[in-house]
Every structure is written in C-alpha cells, then in structure tokens.
Amino acid sequence: MARMDRFIDRLNPDMCVVTAAAGGERAGCLVGFASQCSLRPVRFVVWLSELNHTFRVARNADVLAVHLLGREQHALAELFGGRTGDRTDKFAGLRVREAYGKALVLRDTPAWFVGRIVTRADGGDHVGFVLDPVEWGGDEDYDGPLLRLSDALPIDPGHPVG
Numbered sequence: 001m002a003r004m005d006r007f008i009d010r011l012n013p014d015m016c017v018v019t020a021a022a023g024g025e026r027a028g029c030l031v032g033f034a035s036q037c038s039l040r041p042v043r044f045v046v047w048l049s050e051l052n053h054t055f056r057v058a059r060n061a062d063v064l065a066v067h068l069l070g071r072e073q074h075a076l077a078e079l080f081g082g083r084t085g086d087r088t089d090k091f092a093g094l095r096v097r098e099a100y101g102k103a104l105v106l107r108d109t110p111a112w113f114v115g116r117i118v119t120r121a122d123g124g125d126h127v128g129f130v131l132d133p134v135e136w137g138g139d140e141d142y143d144g145p146l147l148r149l150s151d152a153l154p155i156d157p158g159h160p161v162g
Helices: 002-009 053-058 074-082
Strands: 016-022 025-031 034-038 043-049 063-068 096-098 104-106 111-122 126-138
Touching (some): 025 043, 025 074
C-alpha cells in the first residue's frame, strides 16, 4: 500500500465545486475526484463522499453543476470544502443563477457545466455520478491557473474523510 500512496501523492488534480439541488434543498462541495470518462459521447464523472451533505442532495437530483475555480478563489474553495451544508448555507451572499434542470451555477468561476446524471457507480466510500453535459459557460477571458489539490490541502474538510 505504501507504493500506491506514493503514486497517489504525486497526483495534483484540478479541484472543482459540485452543486446540487433537489427536494427544496441545495448543496455544494469541493471535489478532487473528477474526470472526463468518455469521448463519444462526452461524459464526465464526479465522485461524492457518502458522508457529505451534497451527496444526500445529489442522490435525488437529475442534474449537477461542476465548476472549475481559479487559484485565487481559495476563499470559495474553503467555503465549499471546509464547511458542511448541514450547518451552513454556502450560497448566502454568492452570485448564483439557475440553469438547465434547476441546477445552481456559481457565476464567478472560470468555467462550469451542467450535466444530466446518466448513472451512478459505487466506488467504495464515494459514489461516482456520470454526467452528460447539457449546458456550459464561464469567464471566457480567464487565463489564470486553476485551483489544484496542492492549493486545497490546507483546507480542513467540513465532514470527516472516512
């Protein structure tokens, strides 16, 4: 296992904020496990912890919104990664708009997309939500670096890791 830990420690993926809305609830969390998973058709998967408030909302949602953050948006990453939606309205004071399927889009991010949930996959302590992108946008002029895992390491998770 030590060798696998060394492999994983070398990864430095982009971080994203995933938002969900269902049953009158809204939620969002910082996610480090996300990737394109198909070329044709284009599919993207985000992995949500089963302990997370966002997971509980997302399991009843039809769509999710996925947002890339700029490295300078550490405060936004801290809000969505270091607080739990069980006790905090993470959307208070943020510029948010409703998009396809009533998805919640954070307006001030470099890039975002909304995806219909195609399927879910059990991955251990996380569930993968496979998404079919249906709407996308963002700040077309943004050319700065994106927030990466190494930038987010100082954030204490709002929920326990496991």
